Amino acid sequence: MEKQLLKLTKDNYYSQEADKQYMSVSQVKAFMRCEAAALAKLNSKYTEPKSDALLFGSYVHSWLDGTIEEFKDENPDLFSSRGKSKGELKSQYQNANLMIEVLKEDPFCMMALEGDKEVIMTGTLHGHPFKIRIDVYNPLQNRFADLKTVKDIRGKHWVDEVGWCSFVEAYGYVTQMAVYSEIERQNRGGDYLENYIVAVSKETPPDKAVITVDRERIQLELEYLESRVGRIGRLKAGQETAKRCENCWHCRRTKKVTSVTHYMDLI
Ligand SMILES: [Zn+2]
Numbered sequence: 001m002e003k004q005l006l007k008l009t010k011d012n013y014y015s016q017e018a019d020k021q022y023m024s025v026s027q028v029k030a031f032m033r034c035e036a037a038a039l040a041k042l043n044s045k046y047t048e049p050k051s052d053a054l055l056f057g058s059y060v061h062s063w064l065d066g067t068i069e070e071f072k073d074e075n076p077d078l079f080s081s082r083g084k085s086k087g088e089l090k091s092q093y094q095n096a097n098l099m100i101e102v103l104k105e106d107p108f109c110m111m112a113l114e115g116d117k118e119v120i121m122t123g124t125l126h127g128h129p130f131k132i133r134i135d136v137y138n139p140l141q142n143r144f145a146d147l148k149t150v151k152d153i154r155g156k157h158w159v160d161e162v163g164w165c166s167f168v169e170a171y172g173y174v175t176q177m178a179v180y181s182e183i184e185r186q187n188r189g190g191d192y193l194e195n196y197i198v199a200v201s202k203e204t205p206p207d208k209a210v211i212t213v214d215r216e217r218i219q220l221e222l223e224y225l226e227s228r229v230g231r232i233g234r235l236k237a238g239q240e241t242a243k244r245c246e247n248c249w250h251c252r253r254t255k256k257v258t259s260v261t262h263y264m265d266l267i
Pocket residue numbers: 033034035036037244245246247248249250251252
């Protein structure tokens with residue numbers, strides 16, 4: 001008999017149980033970075049320190065879903081605790097406020113951000129249950145959108161398997177748009193919605209853009225995910241052994257040197 005899957009809500013979406021039962025884009029990305037670390041995290045042997053970049057992104061998202069005041073109350077780290085600026089928002093969050101203002105003043109970006117916020121859906125990809133959380137969902141206007149805060153929008157990034165590419169590929173956002181498109185389509189029926197990445201940069205003044213990934217690339221990405229998702233499924237089920245990257249926080253922390261490395265093998 002099929003096991004009944006957890007019904008996802010805002011409160012349990014990021015829980016360990018939800019991550020065990022469902023795959024997600026961030027889980028796929030975590031397994032691509034380091035299988036051993038991703039698996040250790042899933043089995044709670046490993047808690048990654050919460051990064052500043054993550055908190056920064058959450059701050060801007062709390063504006064989008066209208067909870068910025070609660071977010072400030074819950075995160076005293078946003079405020080300076082000493083010196084002349086004590087009690088004021090730290091400078092990076094003042095910059096975040098500037099990014100928010102820039103979006104607010106741009107009618108096209110605001111149009112792209114119109115719709116229901118933080119919509120949770122589940123579906124199946126290559127036989128595995130998946131969960132998604134859409135920043136902005138607007139099926140009536142035939143689109144969904146994801147808000148990204150980035151260093152810059154047109155910078156070049158190096159990815160070993162791809163070569164030079166934009167932040168969209170470098171940070172796995174093509175994968176995200178593909179998975180979101182497919183899972184959303186399964187819930188609604190019909191064709192894929194338009195996908196928008198609303199990007200705003202941390203530069204002064206902030207740059208902004210509304211970016212999309214074409215259907216052919218979405219299709220290719222979904223096909224490409226088959227072997228990857230299969231491997232993650234077997235790793236989660238304990239049927240295969242996780243590879244260590246020997247480079248991340250988890251691997252460095254659990255490393256034992258067992259042989260001598262030739263200097264040419266270091267990079
Ligand atoms: Zn690792």
